[in-house]
Amino acid sequence: MGEFDLIARYFTRPVRRAALGVGDDCALLSVTPGMQLAVSSDMLVEGRHFFADVDPAHLGHKALAVNLSDLAACGARPLAFTLALALPRVDAPWLQAFADGLLRLADAHQCELVGGDTTQGPLNLCVTVFGEVPTGQALLRSGARVGDDIYVSGTPGEARLALDALRGRLALPPAALQQLRPRLEQPTPRVALGLALRGVASSAIDVSDGLLGDLGHILKASGVGACVDATVATNLLAASAQQAVATADFGAQTLMQCALAGGDDYELVFTAPPAQQAAVQAAAQASGTRATRIGRVEPAPGLRVVDGQGQPVAQHFASFDHFA
Amino acid sequence: MGEFDLIARYFTRPVRRAALGVGDDCALLSVTPGMQLAVSSDMLVEGRHFFADVDPAHLGHKALAVNLSDLAACGARPLAFTLALALPRVDAPWLQAFADGLLRLADAHQCELVGGDTTQGPLNLCVTVFGEVPTGQALLRSGARVGDDIYVSGTPGEARLALDALRGRLALPPAALQQLRPRLEQPTPRVALGLALRGVASSAIDVSDGLLGDLGHILKASGVGACVDATVATNLLAASAQQAVATADFGAQTLMQCALAGGDDYELVFTAPPAQQAAVQAAAQASGTRATRIGRVEPAPGLRVVDGQGQPVAQHFASFDHFA
Structure with missing residues (x-):
């Protein structure tokens, strides 16, 4: 041929x-x-x-x-x-x-x-x-403002759990891998959510290299900083992973790494003013996607990662870089 | 980095x-x-x-x-x-x-x-x-009509001469290779000619796989055939090549192959009604490009290649196919 x-x-x-x-x-x-x-x-x-x-x-x-x-x-x-x-x-x-x-x-x-x-x-x-x-209605990385809430769609980290299992770095029962693998190999682009967030979100990016790394692009483009509660996304992933595998033993560190720096999720990270909280949830519901608040935009530059009690998380989160 | x-x-x-x-x-x-x-x-x-x-x-x-x-x-x-x-x-x-x-x-x-x-x-x-x-003014492959003249811009075949020399299939003095090599490595896209041909040409394609092969796409898309005088393009190339290398000995067969099936030229092959002959030359002149008539569109399907006396040329011209 x-x-x-x-x-x-x-x-x-x-x-x-x-x-x-x-x-x-x-x-x-x-x-x-x-x-x-x-x-x-x-x-x-x-x-x-x-x-x-x-x-x-x-x-x-x-x-x-x-x-x-x-x-x-x-x-x-x-x-x-x-x-x-x-x-x-x-x-x-x-x-x-x-x-x-x-x-x-x-x-x-x-x-x-x-x-x-x-x-x-x-x-x-x-x-x-x-x-x-x-014209003029695109969601840009540069639109985040101090005081905005930070949200993520879906359950970031599932793709990375599947990848680490396929690479043999993590033990997953076959049934669990079968459930998580589509999140890596057949990700769902959040097109309907993106459309519903026009006029609601102040900025957005998709998570390809890792939640915190991609959020960092928003912060840089917007000239702001942020505080993110690491336990929120980690708990989302823990709930999802435990549904998948009651028997698997995930360390908390592993889950946090996958949730916050896993990459390949193709979820949306976005910001919206607090006044838009109900509109964000309506957009999420209308598009059949979960949107979870994970932090807030702050004036001080940089990204602060805290636990549920507001204490700094010491863990280092490396974002994916093709040439690093 | x-x-x-x-x-x-x-x-x-x-x-x-x-x-x-x-x-x-x-x-x-x-x-x-x-x-x-x-x-x-x-x-x-x-x-x-x-x-x-x-x-x-x-x-x-x-x-x-x-x-x-x-x-x-x-x-x-x-x-x-x-x-x-x-x-x-x-x-x-x-x-x-x-x-x-x-x-x-x-x-x-x-x-x-x-x-x-x-x-x-x-x-x-x-x-x-x-x-x-x-809207509606793009030059398409499907617009050639019976009776149209067929033109080519520039000198097709120069890129292939350079390629064959670089591959060691053809002997070229270094000075000659230096002159022809930019035609292979830094081809000139005929953007100004394409713009000038709007409303003048009836169809067009660029020569990437070889003059006759790419002309074939026009004929197929337009549901017509054509007769092409092989000596016209061959003589263009012979004149160019002999300017480049007085000492080189190009066989007539080699020149004809390069001119008609060489590929990588990024010249335009196009058709225009005979009434547009002056307009074609004006477009060529305005864009600083030569346009040479090489044949005519005919009702009988297929591509007939003839010599200067109208006699069929027996040579086979293989167009470039990445998977052939």
Whole structure:
């Protein structure tokens, strides 16, 4: 099978929302008047972002999910995406499963594959996603204000528990791993929550490198500091993990590390003024996602991590850096 | 140097045309009312699209040039681009040179770097470029009509001559290689010509895989056939090559292969009705590019290659396919 057959067989579908899709030099998109285009790119590399033996359907899902998560963090509605794919060889069953996983998530978000590139090389996926947001209404990292509450969606740390189990750094019974593994391999981008938070949240980011590290980007961009209660997110994870595995023995330190610095969660961390507390919970409920208050924005620069009694937590939380 | 320092040092510049650039979850672009957004993605892999020892400034240039060429083939004006970069390691002088080559070409086209991704992995570059074109005026592959003239810009085949010389398949004196090598490593995207051809050309494509192969995409998308005089493009290349190397002995077969199936030229192949002949030459002149008529669109499907006397050329022309 050649390059053009491969594109035609697995990645070409009737054009729906785009003016022109796969198969010309460019795709053509019409952006609704009054809307800005939100754009994000993520590259996934074998051995770095996924294991070589990953289920290709899960990989297809994740390649798009991590990009949709960036749209969610801006409060943008998904519109379309491009896929550039380097493949060591043409493996028909692998490609079929990959395309299925990718396009199933795309369909769920009415996000259309409009173009891309295929080439031979070490397995590498690059997705660029496009969304729309009313001009001036995007959720930015720079909007946090002193006194705002800090929230996180879902249960950060589940993805890292699964990763550590797969790497053999943590013992998880097979049934528990089976329950947590989708959080790592098929994360749910919080698109509906991001849309519901427009006009409610003052800033937002998605958790890809770890809750505290990503919150740090908000603080830096907003020129503020924060105090975070480490026990809140840790308790969320403890409750979830214990549902998964009554028999597993998680150290408190491990749980706290996973919850606060685990990464790969694709939950949203966001801030909102205290007056928006009810609106935040309404947005969470409307989008079927939990939002939990974990701290408050403060004037003093830096991030202070405390326990339930307000005492400083000594533990060091390293955020993920691809070149550290 | 960490991931965020790397982005800040080499790839973050003041935002100009975008509403929001590098450093948030998404970039935000405003698309001019009445315009469609043209989008294209290309991935470059070491060993496949460039040699490991390529000058990083040339690589930066080429990564963007091949994408701008897709905008040119649609008649779209460059607006912005994202860059996703997998690097084996952080090599400061390499990154500085790469960013210089990339951003110099970007500045020349007022095309702004608005976002992207960096990660560790085998060297891989993925650029996604955005342009604007008035709604309904994009040059498509599907617009060729029976009776249209077929043109090519510049001198297709020069890039392939340089490639074959670098691979040791062809003997070129060092001075000649030095003259032809920029055509391979720093191709000129025909953006100005693409813009000038709006309303003049009936279809267009850029030559990445080879003149005849890429023309074939136009014919297929337009449901027509064509007759191409092989001697015209071959003579263009012969004249250019002999300027480069009076002493080199190019076989006629080699020149014809390079001109008609060489690939990596990033020239435009386009069609236009005979009534537009003067307008085509005016567009070429206005954009400082040569446009040469090489054939005509015919009703019978398929591509017929003839010599100057109209006799069929027996030679087989294989277009480049990444998985063939």
